[in-house]
Amino acid sequence: MTAPLHEPTAEAAPSAADEAAVASADAKAVQGRSLGRIAWERLKRDKLALTGGVVVLVLIVIALLAPVLTNLLGQDPNEYHENLIDPLFGTPKGSMGGMSGDHLLGVEPVNGRDILARILYGARISLLVGFLSALVAVVLGTVLGVLAGFFGGWIDSLISRIMDGLLAFPQLLFIIALVSVMPDKLLGLSGSSVPVLVMVLVIGFFGWPYIGRVVRGQTLSLREREYVEAARSLGAGRIYILFKELLPNLVAPIIVYTTMMIPTNILTEAALSFLGVGVKPPTASWGQMLSSALDYYQSDPMYMVVPGVAIFITVLAFNLFGDGVRDALDPKGSR
16 A cells, blocks of 8 residues: 655745735835935945035035124124234234134234134135136036037037137236226125125136036037937927936036036135235135235244135035045046
């Protein structure tokens, strides 16, 4: 007699919890990520870039809240403290440029103005010129670069020759000459607002060819892509292709070059103020403070060190953040 065959045992039915876990895993597996999210995840892994971004945010907050911060410190950037100055040498009393609990970064020679208060107000001028001139350059460079790359022909030739001419022009000398002959009142503005406006417009005007060339090159490449050809085949007009197909794909390089342009503009403003053609006293400016410190670099070196360090930290923070943004937006890029 043969032994009876054993029937196969039935597997246990999956529970509701298991099915929910599998469904959740499948949903996560197919969940898409936007380009912005991918860039942010790449940027979060770059500690130097995040540090630079935090410093940039802190500088922006300091510039916006400069009046509030100086009031909390009990200091006025234009208030003289002659009692803190040595009447014989004109230098601050005490060590380290007169640093104390009331004047954390010391005071200026001769007049005794609080250096920290003037550094806070100087940040407003530097960041204002840096951001606004970059905005002017980005608007002009994007518009003209897209027109040159998309339409080509004589439009491309004309805009390209204009860019070549501006790139070869000695912009620093032109800015110095232009700011020097500006009237005291312009477009309803007066005082230090006039040179600030002139610096923003002129720096931005001479800066747009740099981003214009990049946008033009990217547009030349993008206009031959398959999705642009598909849009044309479906009857899309030029305006639709420009605003719906090209400009969204130009956002990444525009952002990258904007972050790299701002520190250059800040250095240009500091150089102009250092040469005496930027904002006029008593308005605080880092470059102006450096220029005044030349006469006291031996007797009061801290007066030169403080604004120099402020410029160095600002430019370094923007450069680190700009490098991180570039690497985050470029999937093939690596530091």
